[in-house]
Amino acid sequence: xxxxxxxxxxxxxxxxxxxxxxxxxxxxxxxxxxxxxxxxxxxxxxxxxxxxxxxxxxxxxxxxxxxxxxxxxxxxxxxxxxxxxxxxxxxxxxxxxxxxxxxxxxxxxxxxxxxxxxxxxxxxxxxxxxxxxxxxxxxxxxxxxxxxxxxxxxxxxxxxxxxxxxxxxxxxxxxxxxxxxxxxxxxxxxxxxxxxxxxxxxxxxxxxxxxxxxxxxxxxxxxxxxxxxxxxxxxxxxxxxxxxxxxxxxxxxxxxxxxxxxxxxxxxxxxxxxxxxxxxxxxxxxxxxxxxxxxxxxxxxxxxxxxxxx
Amino acid sequence: xxxxxxxxxxxxxxxxxxxxxxxxxxxxxxxxxxxxxxxxxxxxxxxxxxxxxxxxxxxxxxxxxxxxxxxxxxxxxxxxxxxxxxxxxxxxxxxxxxxxxxxxxxxxxxxxxxxxxxxxxxxxxxxxxxxxxxxxxxxxxxxxxxxxxxxxxxxxxxxxxxxxxxxxxxxxxxxxxxxxxxxxxxxxxxxxxxxxxxxxxxxxxxxxxxxxxxxxxxxxxxxxxxxxxxxxxxxxxxxxxxxxxxxxxxxxxxxxxxxxxxxxxxxxxxxxxxxxxxxxxxxxxxxxxxxxxxxxxxxxxxxxxxxxxxxxxxxxxxxxxxxxxxxxxxxxxxxxxxxxxxxxxxxxxxxxxxxxxxxxxxxxxxxxxxxxxxxxxxxxxxxxxxxxxxxxxxxxxxxxxxxxxxxxxxxxxxxxxxxxxxxxxxxxxxxxxxxxxxxxxxxxxxxxxxxxxxxxxxxxxxxxxxxxxxxxxxxxxxxxxxxxxxxxxxxxxxxxxxxxxxxxxxxxxxxxxxxxxxxxxxxxxxxxxxxxxxxxxxxxxxxxx
Numbered sequence: 001x002x003x004x005x006x007x008x009x010x011x012x013x014x015x016x017x018x019x020x021x022x023x024x025x026x027x028x029x030x031x032x033x034x035x036x037x038x039x040x041x042x043x044x045x046x047x048x049x050x051x052x053x054x055x056x057x058x059x060x061x062x063x064x065x066x067x068x069x070x071x072x073x074x075x076x077x078x079x080x081x082x083x084x085x086x087x088x089x090x091x092x093x094x095x096x097x098x099x100x101x102x103x104x105x106x107x108x109x110x111x112x113x114x115x116x117x118x119x120x121x122x123x124x125x126x127x128x129x130x131x132x133x134x135x136x137x138x139x140x141x142x143x144x145x146x147x148x149x150x151x152x153x154x155x156x157x158x159x160x161x162x163x164x165x166x167x168x169x170x171x172x173x174x175x176x177x178x179x180x181x182x183x184x185x186x187x188x189x190x191x192x193x194x195x196x197x198x199x200x201x202x203x204x205x206x207x208x209x210x211x212x213x214x215x216x217x218x219x220x221x222x223x224x225x226x227x228x229x230x231x232x233x234x235x236x237x238x239x240x241x242x243x244x245x246x247x248x249x250x251x252x253x254x255x256x257x258x259x260x261x262x263x264x265x266x267x268x269x270x271x272x273x274x275x276x277x278x279x280x281x282x283x284x285x286x287x288x289x290x291x292x293x294x295x296x297x298x299x300x301x302x303x304x305x306x307x308x309x310x
Numbered sequence: 311x312x313x314x315x316x317x318x319x320x321x322x323x324x325x326x327x328x329x330x331x332x333x334x335x336x337x338x339x340x341x342x343x344x345x346x347x348x349x350x351x352x353x354x355x356x357x358x359x360x361x362x363x364x365x366x367x368x369x370x371x372x373x374x375x376x377x378x379x380x381x382x383x384x385x386x387x388x389x390x391x392x393x394x395x396x397x398x399x400x401x402x403x404x405x406x407x408x409x410x411x412x413x414x415x416x417x418x419x420x421x422x423x424x425x426x427x428x429x430x431x432x433x434x435x436x437x438x439x440x441x442x443x444x445x446x447x448x449x450x451x452x453x454x455x456x457x458x459x460x461x462x463x464x465x466x467x468x469x470x471x472x473x474x475x476x477x478x479x480x481x482x483x484x485x486x487x488x489x490x491x492x493x494x495x496x497x498x499x500x501x502x503x504x505x506x507x508x509x510x511x512x513x514x515x516x517x518x519x520x521x522x523x524x525x526x527x528x529x530x531x532x533x534x535x536x537x538x539x540x541x542x543x544x545x546x547x548x549x550x551x552x553x554x555x556x557x558x559x560x561x562x563x564x565x566x567x568x569x570x571x572x573x574x575x576x577x578x579x580x581x582x583x584x585x586x587x588x589x590x591x592x593x594x595x596x597x598x599x600x601x602x603x604x605x606x607x608x609x610x611x612x613x614x615x616x617x618x619x620x621x622x623x624x625x626x627x628x629x630x631x632x633x634x635x636x637x638x639x640x641x642x643x644x645x646x647x648x649x650x651x652x653x654x655x656x657x658x659x660x661x662x663x664x665x666x667x668x669x670x671x672x673x674x675x676x677x678x679x680x681x682x683x684x685x686x687x688x689x690x691x692x693x694x695x696x697x698x699x700x701x702x703x704x705x706x707x708x709x710x711x712x713x714x715x716x717x718x719x720x721x722x723x724x725x726x727x728x729x730x731x732x733x734x735x736x737x738x739x740x741x742x743x744x745x746x747x748x749x750x751x752x753x754x755x756x757x758x759x760x761x762x763x764x765x766x767x768x769x770x771x772x773x774x775x776x777x778x779x780x781x782x783x784x785x786x787x788x789x790x791x792x793x794x795x796x797x798x799x800x801x802x803x804x805x806x807x808x809x810x811x812x813x814x815x816x817x818x819x820x821x822x823x824x825x826x827x828x829x830x831x832x833x834x835x836x837x838x839x840x841x842x843x844x845x846x847x848x849x850x851x852x853x854x855x
Contacts, residue, residue: 032731036738037364038748040768041442044458049440052514082357082514084537092537148569156576163573166539251567254574256538260566269731 005294012286019282020070020275024063027266027274034079034269053079066275075276080268086276093258094280096166100176100249100257101242107181108238112188113231117219119189120196120227131189138186147179147252164254176253180246184238188231196227229299236292240285336578337561342828342847345558350571352584354538354564358519360495361434361441367584371562372495374543374842375526379408379427379477379492384841385833387661387754389489393422393499393527394477403484408492410475413550416501417524417531424471426499432464433505434496438512443496446752449485483788486796487755494752501525529555529843538564556831556846575601575824581847582832583824588703591646594824601824605834608660608751609819610652610759611707613696613744614737617812618773621692622743626683628811633669633676634718635711641817644710648822652815654808655749656759656800659836663756663797668808673718680719688720697726698746699733707816708746737771747771750819754836756800757787763807774812779803 035041035049050056054065069076075086115131122128154175155163162172199205200223208222209215247259258277265273297303337348355368360376363369379394394408414422435444435457448454451468455461468480481488491497502511504525509516517523524532529551530543544559546552563580565571568587574580586594586602594602615622615631622628637651650658654665677687685691696712698704705727712723723744728736736742749769751758760783761767765775782803790796821838831844 030731031735032733033735035442036731036734037442038734039364039442040738042445042458042768044437045440045442045444048437051438052440077515080356081354082362083359083517083519084357085515089537148573151573156573159577162579163577164570164579168539252570254563254565254567254570256536260538267730 001294001297004297005290008290008293012283012290015286016279016282020067020279021063023275023278024066025059027269027271028059030269032269034271036269053077070279075279076272078270078273080265080270080273086272089261089273090258090276090280093256093261096255097243097246097250097257097259100166100173100180100246100255101239103173103177104181104184104242104246105235105239107177108184108188109231111181112185113192113228115185116189116192116231117196117224117227120193120200121219123197128193132193135186135189138182138189141182143179143183143248143252146182147175147249150175150179151252166253166255166257172253176249176255179252180242180249184242187234187238191230191234192228195230196223199223199227202226225299229296232299233292233296235295236288236290237285240281240288243284244281338578338581338826338828341561341581342849345556345847347557347560347829347842347845347847348579348581349560349562350565350574350580350583351541351562352564353566355541355562358524358532359514360498360500361430361439361443362514363495364442367562367564369495370840371541371543372498373528373840374530374560375524375528375532376495376498377528377549378494378498379410380489381841381843382490382493382837382839384831384835384839384844387835387837387839389493392493394492397489403486404481406479406481406488407472408477408479410477411550412475414527415548415550417526417546417548418501418504419548420501420503420525422499422527423474424477425474426502427477428469428471429502430499431467431469431497433500433511435464435467436512440514441496443494443752446491446494446496449481449483449488449491451480451482485788486793487753487757490753490755499527501527530557530560533559540564551843555843557842560842572824575826578826580824581826581829586822586824588646588648591648591822599827601826603821603823603825603834604648605821605838606650606657606659606836607819607821607838608657608754608836609748610655610657611649611746611748611816611819612652612655613814613816614742614747614771615812615814616740616743616745616773618740619743621683621685621694624683625810626679627685628814629669630676630679630683630719631715632811632814633672633679635714635814635816636671637816638671640707640710640714644706645817649817649820652818654804654815655762655813656756656804657751657818657836660751660756660759661754662793663800665756666801666805666808668805676718680721685719685721688722691721693722693724694743695724695726696744696746697728697733697736697742699730700727704746711816740771740773744814745771747813748819751837756797756804757783760800760803760807763812772812774807774810776806776810779806782806 035046054062057065078084078086078089081089115135119128119131151163154161161175162169165172205218205223208218246257247263250257250259261273262277265277341348351367351370353367355371356363356365358372358375360372377392379392380389381392383390393410393414395411396409398407410422410424416422431447433439434441435447435453437457437459444457452461452466456464456467470478472478504523505511505518508518508523521532521535529546529549531546533544534542541562542559545555545557549555565574565584568585571583572587572590575583591602594600615628617623641647641649641651653667653669656663656665658664696708698708708725712725715721715723737745749759749762762769763774764770764780764783782799787796787799790799821834825832828848830846830848832840
């Protein structure tokens with residue numbers, strides 16, 4: 001097991017290096033720079049700005065200097081927010097985004113898991129079709145649309161929940177979590193239905209039934225663990241996707257998360273912020289994929305034995 | 311298990327209903343009671359260093375935290391005493407003496423003095439600072455030379471502290487709008503010991519503007535700053551005119567998403583919105599006691615024409631394109647009557663200046679001009695590309711105008727949208743035929759619009775160059791003896807400009823806000839200028855439904 005983890009971690013280093021290098025050069029190829037604005041900038045001013053941000057060096061020198069800073073954890077100053085470092089912006093935004101992603105994942109798991117399992121118990125009946133059609137709508141409905149609809153219904157017309165904010169008033173985390181989680185709930189519903197259907201036709205389920213176990217125990221004790229493996233394998237990428245994909249929800253609900261900074265950084269050509277967030281999120285994605293692999297291995301006895309044997 | 315999904319949905323709804331029973335009090339009701347204004351500010355401020363920042367969200371906050379030598383009256387936009395109690399202008403208009411208010415203090419209690427200005431202007435103009443608004447001080451003698459590194463000695467620049475409370479300024483030429491510029495954050499005095507404590511004076515990165523460090527001199531001081539969440543200021547107890555400040559505090563919200571901002575206003579989380587979604591205008595306008603405030607704004611929306619490239623190198627083509635547009639119709643339909651059709655670059659009524667109307671909507675004349683240029687009824691038209699930055703409203707306008715050109719002149723215009731920075735780069739490199747552009751005035755004077763099109767103008771971007779025009783703007787107008795004479799010269803210059811038509815003016819901007827009826831002392835004005843000192847909240851105002 002340890003060998004598996006260590007070798008996966010070692011594999012991550014070249015992956016991250018490629019991510020950094022590609023991002024670094026790709027953003028430099030985009031037209032326009034961080035100091036372009038609608039008002040012409042006087043050449044002397046532009047030169048002074050570029051000198052303050054090391055842009056006067058050659059691209060390769062900038063690249064090596066960046067790697068040097070990165071090696072001791074310094075992601076550099078933000079171009080867009082003078083006086084703030086990228087580390088600071090990430091530190092301010094990430095906990096919020098992570099919390100939002102976590103709630104969204106819980107929403108997705110509860111709604112999606114229940115719907116998927118319910119659907120799988122009576123395949124090709126109304127009990128299957130209704131949750132699955134809802135799931136299909138969930139996948140198709142962008143959060144750009146779902147968010148405002150939820151806000152209008154629960155925030156404006158019913159006046160039950162705040163329309164924006166994060167941790168400012170009670171209940172303001174509910175709508176964003178549902179909005180962000182909805183699409184993932186739909187995926188999880190489909191994955192858990194498929195997983196459960198496959199497991200329910202296995203021999204050991206028949207054995208469990210033959211023992212005379214009631215149906216709910218068959219499901220909860222025997223089927224769920226195997227049926228949920230596809231969902232667990234999906235959790236890592238899903239969490240990573242939630243973290244990096246929360247921009248729209250953060251904007252709609254005025255949530256001070258990392259997603260807003262990340263997307264704006266690209267528009268602003270805030271080079272250090274784009275790089276810093278990309279490196280940070282790439283690292284997280286690698287870690288989460290690893291975690292969900294470990295979890296899936298633990299849930300799958302065959303794989304677990306294989307790893308132990310190594 | 312049969313209705314599991316329905317059950318869980320019901321559960322969620324019940325939870326929501328239970329949570330809702332708390333009976334929350336809206337920000338507006340709370341704010342009206344405690345004197346706190348909840349202000350939609352458009353975006354997260356880049357920073358709060360007055361010599362670094364460039365945007366409107368920053369300038370609004372800085373105007374609450376700092377004060378210039380003069381401020382503007384929000385009703386008339388005339389200059390009023392700020393840190394300077396009064397000022398004298400010499401007869402030749404070249405020397406201005408500011409007399410500082412002895413009661414003016416920094417928020418840490420230090421007294422303000424004339425030397426603060428000399429030091430701060432040196433910082434603002436220092437080339438190493440990279441201050442993009444340093445040019446606001448260029449009317450000062452030798453300021454431009456210092457800012458561009460041609461001279462090193464700041465004592466040659468036209469600013470001197472005569473004594474503790476007297477600041478004397480020498481100008482290059484008489485500059486009637488110089489007093490106004492003292493209200494721009496680039497000309498503000500900053501607290502030297504604070505800045506020097508946290509780094510080099512010209513560093514952009516130092517933490518001197520953080521809540522725990524900042525020292526300012528305005529009616530409010532910084533209380534709390536949470537990134538992308540809110541920024542709060544509270545009334546300052548060291549401000550010289552504190553007795554007249556009625557708000558106890560202001561909370562600024564970074565409301566980037568205008569649809570979210572409008573919803574926040576609707577549930578009374580905000581007193582004031584930075585703007586309003588175009589499609590909501592008719593709804594709000596129809597309301598009784600409408601909170602919708604619409605007023606002319608010192609800015610023009612126009613299309614740049616690259617006059618070096620065919621077919622736009624022919625002035626007749628440029629005139630035909632401009633005359634074929636029905637700006638009234640555009641405004642009445644696409645823009646929901648929220649703007650004012652424009653036929654010149656200078657907005658009408660810029661401190662009394664009325665721009666000339668050189669042309670109007672005239673399809674017949676446009677067709678004739680196009681035929682003379684060699685494209686009768688659009689035959690042989692080589693095509694033309696319009697570049698704009700990606701945005702729904704720019705697209706709507708471009709599509710409407712594209713159709714007008716097709717109908718009136720039978721010519722095809724292709725539309726190309728570009729992401730903001732790509733578009734800026736294209737305009738900068740003059741890599742376009744026709745491009746969308748907007749210009750918002752920095753100060754209320756026709757000069758601020760007309761000097762765009764000087765041969766060497768950094769924002770000209772059209773290839774237009776007329777030495778006679780340059781002479782009028784740069785030499786004749788500053789020498790004028792009276793405002794009338796000066797405006798007559800501007801009028802003549804602008805006529806000349808619009809006959810050459812290097813741009814197609816489309817509309818004059820307006821400011822569009824939603825303002826809660828309890829907010830008083832926030833009159834509309836041409837600069838969309840907010841003076842927080844004047845604002846108060848009427849507690850008795852019934853909540854508008």
